[in-house]
Amino acid sequence: MTDITLSFEDHERIPLKDYAEKAYLDYSMYVVLDRALPHIGDGLKPVQRRIVYAMSELGLSATSKHKKSARTVGDVIGKFHPHGDSACYEAMVLMAQPFSYRYPLVDGQGNFGSPDDPKSFAAMRYTESRLTAYARTLLSELGMGTVEWGPNFDGTMKEPILLPARLPNVLLNGSTGIAVGMSTDIPPHNLREVVSACVRLLEQPKSTVSDLTEHVKGPDFPTDAEIITPADDIRALYETGHGSVKMRAVWENENGEVVITALPHQVSPAKVLEQIAAQMQAKKLPMVEDLRDESDHENPTRLVIVPRSNRVDLEQVMNHLFATTDLERNYRVNFNVIGTNGKPQVMDLAKLLREWLDYRMNTVIRRLEHRLDQVTDRLHILEGLLIAYLDIDEVIHIIRTEDEPKPVLMKRFNLTGTQAEAILELKLRHLAKLEEMKIRGEQEELEKERKALETTLGSRARLKTLIKKELLADAETYGDERRSRLVERSAAQPMKQEQIIPSEPVTIVLSKSGWVRAAKGHDIDAAALNYKAGDEYQHSAAGRSNEQAVFLDASGRAYALVAHTLPSARGLGEPLSSRFSPPDGAGFLYTLAGDAKRKVLLASSFGYGFVTELENLYSRMKAGKAMISLPAGAVPLEPACIDPESTSTVVCATSDGYLLAFPLAEVPELSKGKGNKLINVPPKRLKAGEEQVVGLAVVGEKDELLVWAGQRYLRMGEKDIDHFRGERAHRGRKLPRGFQRVTRIEVARD
Template identity: 65%
Template sequence: MPEFQTTDEGFERVALRDYTEKAYLDYSMYVILDRALPNVGDGLKPVQRRIIYAMSELGLKSTSKYKKSARTVGDVLGKFHPHGDSACYEAMVLMAQPFSYRYPLVDGQGNWGSPDDPKSFAAMRYTESRLARFADVLLSELGQGTADWVPNFDGTMDEPSILPARLPHVLLNGTTGIAVGMATDIPPHNVREVTAACVHLLDAPDATVEQLCEYIHGPDYPTRAEIITPRKDLLQMYETGRGSLRMRARWVNEGGDLVITDLPHQVSGNRVLEQIAQQMQAKKLPMVADLRDESDHENPTRLVIVPRSNRVDAEGLMAHLFASTDLEKPYRVNINVIGNDGRPGVKGLVQLLTEWLTFRRATVIRRLQYRLDKVLARLHLLEGLLIAYLNLDEVIEIIRYEDKPKAELMTRFSLSADQAEAILELKLRHLAKLEEMKIRGEQDELAIERDHLQAILGSEKNLRQLIKTELQQDAETYGDDRRSPIVERGESRAFSNIDLVSNDPVTIVLSEKGWVRAAKGHDIDPLGLSYKAGDKFSLQVHGRNNQQVIFLDSTGRAYALMAHSLPSARGQGEPLSGHINPPPGAQFCGLLMGDSQRKVVLVTDGGYGFATSLGDMLSKNRNGKTLVSVPKGARIMAPVMVPALALAPESRETLYLAVVSNEGRMLVFPLIELPELVKGKGNKLISIPSARVQSRDEFVVAVAVFAHSDQLEIHAGKRKMSLQFNDLEHYLGERGRRGHKLPRGLQRVDRIGVTAVAAATGAAHQQE
């Protein structure tokens, strides 16, 4: 507390630091306790509580006529809530919107907003309102001694501090609020589920969150969109009182059109259409042809997305829209409420329901005790009235002739002051003979009620059973089926740049001086293209427009570029150095395209090599990645693609690698003996002394991968020799051996060809 000092002039002085600290603390506590956070008892903020109470005082029950909303707002501001009329009216509108509240508390007539624009409601002078039927859950026990009453802001009347809620409203409609240093975000829930959990908690006070969640499956919003949060995350959320959940729109495929039928809570259909349209304008949704809003009175939400063709992957398109628009939306959960002790705090499900049941138990006890006191007081009066009827003549005589009849009655018949006053207040018409019978009948009825009330109040078991019965009755009266289904769904994924690119066939052409271009189709003659003066064709590779092109240079570095990012073949291309940064003097010796799992053999002519996958060769760095360590004196050779059948590990056992040196030595061994590496020098393929490699006396000139059923073709100048697998027995050996000499005339090998022979027809075709 700040220390005040009184001056000689009578003023009080306090340090500015202390004063501002206290002022801000007082303000923050006011915002927390009296504005932003709900109470665990009735689940209402003060402004909501005052609106509902003011409407009940105006007689605006669910069965009464509607009354102008301005009248209600005026009463609330004038009697209980001295704040702005617009804020008060907005709070009232929120409680009337069926798309905002799971169980609306206000029944509105007129324009109360729409899901597309919740704040498009009419002014309060135009709309009419009354309490909804569900508001009876909060008000039905208000006049039965169940509430604490506090003075209003000017002390002229009293208002209830908390309404005696018959159900845990704090969970049913939820709420959001921002205080000072804290906030609350409580999602709505289903009446039947929450009530069943409360009943179970009454029977088993030590129940765990997991046991309660057998009844409460998760939040239940006013919309029918799906809750896709996994159960373990929901359990964690209920355990700690904090977490998040995700809702996803529901859609159906109607004859190829994708129709969105339900949107997540508080998501505008117009906003979703804008988001999709923006992507279409930015050409990020080339597979969407049209977008329509067919929502009407019968179908409040009907957004139609028309794909360009039936070949469009509907599931993939919707997964992209879920990830990139409000069709899937996260919601923060922070169950921060003011507890029974008057302190704010974040509470888990068990603590929250336990506190509410404590509040409910106290409320029921107060209600029963209030009624019991009324019954006992009435029985006491009836006792005195019965004495009066039994001694009617004497009572009349005392009243007629005594100056102080009340005192005389009390003395003569041993009556209490209340009993004597009741006798004196009797009307003459009640002195008939039948009145005695009525008194005795009323006494009997009240005695039965008294015994019943005392039996409940005197037994914890009976009290608990009464609370359970009332909860079940209210669940039957106000409960309904769950609206928001809880469904396990996969993660949504937005389209990447690659996904949005067409998969048209392309041919990548690279010239000797490093000019690159991409030509549409695979039937391109690269020799027929035009080149810069002094330049000519070097390498080409076939692939798809949405694949990456891998460039391998003479230093053993690999670079990757998207095929669609390369210039068209209508011109002479662009220098590759504009896209990547190869070392000075490096030459390109390989072009590769294909699936990331596709295998490739990388070889240096020093006789070393290894297998790797195209995915391991990819790099986003302009400087590429070091892939092959080239031995001294050796040079890197053109990479050799492994046939697609090698994607299955077991199929590699039927593949072989043929290696030929410039001395005409050939070695053939199973590909399975060649290790798979991410990078490095590799293992020895064929034995060549390192000194001969450095002096360039001996080196590898050709490498080929072939299957058991393929035909190997050895080309040496104009000579060619075709070998079936059975003809290769002389050259088969273990990896790293010296190999055997080819026949005379075929020892100066230029290249090795592989021809796949079709087993059924005997026809041959060139393998890729």
Template identity: 65%
Template structure:
């Protein structure tokens, strides 16, 4: 982008628009490259790199004594990083927290925060620190010609641009950062898995992302909580470089109590208990009676949730807690980093490893070339020293007699200036015969090393083998087992309002004038309840407080009421028309309660019916939904719950005919007229001269009782078998005196 400017004397004139645009872009590039994003090579941001380098310069190796953190921060700020001390110290603390970094770079002594409150660390004047053993992965090769050096902010010192990491730390410890217009969220991974993938790529350069994902199945967070994202989704993250994954707490049951033993990364146990306690106060967790925090030094995470009784479904309770608290947490992934070309880019997993191996191979090559040059220089000096030892008397004479012994030595023996200086710098005690033997031994060793280095540098295969060997050695030294297990789990679901309701038994009662109410219990004398003047009992059904109540009107439409919203039977109820909108002239003819998956029989007195499910009848609107198609002038019969697949249906017509057939012979529909249950001649059905008046549901072995006035006929076994037939048959006539059936009863064995 070109920026036009003019000069007026010594002053440059620039339009405000151009100036602000250029200044903002410069600032953006500074934040992206020099502050917020990690480098692919060592996986570190500048402040982290400077802290680790400054500590190594202070001699704070893993074997050294601890030193006050304020000293380290002072060196970092004074020499390399002229920014705020609190921000620098916070970056240092993060690298020391084992619950923040998968492989901490700093070994801290004192209060460095806790998982409950990571920012509760003590001030830097109180804490002490040194480098962790893992920091050797980054620093071990620093003085071996492997790094590019750049002047510090005031030009008085040099600092490394990138540390010569022996492992892809950008994946091992990950990192987060927000720049201008871009951000990064790289999760940590297991060292052994990443090292194995690197070695596999060195042996098989054409390996695909699928091959790598088999070796690196997912992130490995610094906590034992499980990663529940499916493998296909994790692979998609590694393919695109973006996405998210979820972690879920681990829990077990001990003596009827729920014990949470591991939390997702960066989740506070105290905050989780607060979230659960808040739900308990809001009456959203009636199934939990108490909470305890039993965490201690031996058990860093031990949260106890006490159910109200042993009948509570702990799986369902935990699913609710996973959905509504930090016991399950989502983590963003954005594999954005500064590549070896110096440009920020979102990379896929294979690209990261291939690019890092290319960078690492270059680092190893530079190290070997640096060492090879050192070996050659030393061999050159030793060659000169050997000449001196072989001509010791003449060399001594030249040094004693010549004004310019260096020039004479160079001319007499064909030495270089460096060799001549080395001879002149020799101490007298090094002129012994033993020294000649040491020189020859050193020459032999260095010559072997030189040949080995030249062989490695001249062969790509040997170079790959060396890189692989060093990666395997580092993995053996610093690797550990995976902490975060990978387990696919079903999606957590929070309790709905109905789930929180108790399953107390209730009886829903509807009066003749359409007033509805719910009485507690099933042993209710619905006809004996008080009614308004001129009103009386019409319908009742037994159900549970957490089940819906379904109403069927005279046109075959179904309506749904939440049973827990119905008024108590202590009063006289409220008009059902306040809950539903009935068509003109229609009235409620049937009630039924049940679970959504309960099978139910819908039938009309025209002799037709079908099976459906309670959930299929549910309507979310006041207007209901058309379910049962009624022939002309036909009426709805009371719906019946079908308890099992082998149930039998008993259908009675007004002509005194009884047909018993398997319920499974009726189709399961969502709506419609249904199929013929008992055969009624068309002419008689059209004139409504014969109707299906009664239907009952029996289990095999039950007794069917026919009530006809004051007479009662019990049918069981062979007697009942006389009336068995296929669905849609005419049925057999009941005995004389029992053909005008008032009702059917079922007696279970």
């Protein structure tokens, strides 16, 4: 007995690297060509093509009765697509959803999902389906020799490699898919617009993308929402084959309420309401009082947003919602398809339509040639039948007397085998005299048809004219008006936090230990509030709840928070160190609040300063923002707010009693930095700490200045201040005796 045991060496040995590379490449090519990307010819993926073909084989035309979806799915996976039934059924459901497909291929009966939840469809044992009338554009020429056929997965049947699409379905219904290393996102388009572009290409083959966009204005989704992408961007998208389009919901003001009547493609009304409700719960939409979903059969989309009062700016609210919810959505576009050469490629609009027209031209030529072959064969048979009728008695005699009449007939009447076979298969009823007239009439008609077919096939211009007529006829039958209106609008911007939060007067109170709180109102005696043991009042500022509260530390860094996030003044507040991370030893000194454009004068104890807008002090960083550049030993002075409506004078005072007043216009305006010298203090005295700038103020024409020396103060009017006027960066003049140990200066508050 022969030993057939094989050793390991008898098998082919392949390096693991090569095997893995080949296996992955094979898988990649399968996913690209046989699963994820549509073919330019019929615009379908294999599973979609097999579903449509299987339904046509089951006789489920648009005029037939619906049949259980499970029957269709069973045929598809049993005969053509050996994959999961749920995936196959889901693909079929998608082709039946009018809110997913611009021109549905399947007519569903039963629960096929809803815009709220497209995957909420019933099981296939409950639903019924058939093909739509539009599906005829994919199938009507299938039996006319127009496409190649290949074996199914087990080789027992034949299936079409492609369907003979009469329309560029790849653009009309679009497609999405993720392959290996590539993807496709083709939006749906309007049938009439695309056909118009095809006709333009047939008449003017050298038409550019710019020419074609005169017909194809943009995508046309199965929704009434607006496409707000500018026309130039859409043209660029068609020129490159990739880009994006933006859709926005349609709304109207109905008795002071917002009524949303159309949502972007594949946006769930329930999700939109959920997103808006989440903002309301987070108190980010205080101007909205209520939400309602009033959608029904008559109004498929009707979402109502009720404002808190009739003073609410609805345009502003909707602009905010467009920016923060799915009421405005961006759609990626990537015209990546499998071309007629069998390779995936990204095409521009002109190339895509030209290649489809080439496919259509080849399909029509094959259809006409197939028909020409049929006409020629029939004429050949009719010629033989006519010969038989002319000598019918002799034909009958040969058939009755000969054992094998076929060769005898062929020899006697000079017939071909096909003609002799046709004569032998004649029924007795066809031997009537009138039959000869019918044959001659049929011959004449077929002869005319053959000449017409040969003429058409011999002329490129006639072929183009034929394709054009068929395209226009289908556009008339299946075309409709554009659904997605093209309206150029500026991109939505969310409202700033200051606009959303209610604007209420508040006083920001800072303690020496760095604790902060916000008291409602501006008539607050901040120093009289309760403080922790060992803590006391440091500084305060009046602002509004929707404005930023700014804090300045001893190192010259600025920090900011929205005022409404601060704890109430009913308690002791909270330490700013829990929100920010100032440098070691740099305590918080001052707080500022007010309009972002409000100007303030910032200065250091060494006499340098500059004017800046309050928004320059804003910072989202925990570490704050370096605002004032401080020389060694210097500290920030209390910032001075500037009244824009009065002619202002800057007054600086040193600890040795020198006072200088000069015009505010002489101070530079910076975003940050050290600034210019405001008052001259001898550098030696500064470094030794013997004299420093202790205060500055910005006074108007009618303001009075208080100069404090310990517990005493000197009130100075406009004329008193004039005595100390000079040029910026000068030494200034000495104050009267008794006020030469200045501790601070401030504008008098009545």
